[in-house]
Amino acid sequence: MDPIRLFDQSSLTIQDCGAKGRGVVTSVPIPARTIIDLSPILLFPTEEYTNHGQFTQLDHYTYRWLGGMALAFGLGSMFNHSKYPNVGFQRDFENKMIRYSTLRDVAAGEELCISYGSNLWFPDMEDEEEAAREGGGQEDSGYQGSGFRLLRSEFSESEDETGDGFLSRLQIDTDED
Numbered sequence: 001m002d003p004i005r006l007f008d009q010s011s012l013t014i015q016d017c018g019a020k021g022r023g024v025v026t027s028v029p030i031p032a033r034t035i036i037d038l039s040p041i042l043l044f045p046t047e048e049y050t051n052h053g054q055f056t057q058l059d060h061y062t063y064r065w066l067g068g069m070a071l072a073f074g075l076g077s078m079f080n081h082s083k084y085p086n087v088g089f090q091r092d093f094e095n096k097m098i099r100y101s102t103l104r105d106v107a108a109g110e111e112l113c114i115s116y117g118s119n120l121w122f123p124d125m126e127d128e129e130e131a132a133r134e135g136g137g138q139e140d141s142g143y144q145g146s147g148f149r150l151l152r153s154e155f156s157e158s159e160d161e162t163g164d165g166f167l168s169r170l171q172i173d174t175d176e177d
């Protein structure tokens with residue numbers, strides 16, 4: 001593996017984001033399509049994840065990966081979910097890394113969020129905030145507690161940027177599901 005240069009993240013902070021827990025917030029504006037993090041991953045083979053990992057805290061932090069589930073070290077585990085994400089990610093299976101980059105211009109003070117996909121295992125605070133803004137109050141979200149979460153962070157073009165041939169590998173993996 002060739003050496004991979006990392007990034008200066010001195011403008012990014014980990015902050016308390018209320019009910020979402022900790023999150024990543026930028027203290028400076030970031031232009032669209034800027035790489036903000038490269039997170040190395042630790043792969044849990046499918047069997048190990050199915051028999052053990054899914055019953056632990058890890059289940060809140062893992063990404064689907066070729067051959068199992070991956071824990072992202074560094075900021076990759078700190079991005080909260082938004083259905084309007086300002087950060088996209090690409091899995092680099094060869095180098096066991098995830099690359100995160102901005103999907104649009106981001107203003108100073110904004111939280112950096114990715115999309116976990118549509119099968120969330122927690123009540124989305126964004127929905128609750130939207131409901132509160134509309135004055136409707138919060139209704140029962142129908143949250144059923146924990147469940148098997150292999151569907152989270154699904155491979156999809158909408159989550160991942162295009163441009164370097166990476167998607168072809170994602171499609172191969174999707175076909176295996």
Ligand SMILES: C[S@@+](CC[C@H](N)C(=O)[O-])C[C@H]1O[C@@H](n2cnc3c(N)ncnc32)[C@H](O)[C@@H]1O
Binds near residue numbers: 022
């Ligand atoms: C990968 S962790 C993100 C970092 C986490 N906030 C922390 O403090 O460690 C995923 C967890 O963050 C929380 N979370 C992320 N996005 C959220 C959202 N939009 N609404 C509510 N909780 C969220 C959920 O508890 C979820 O299981």
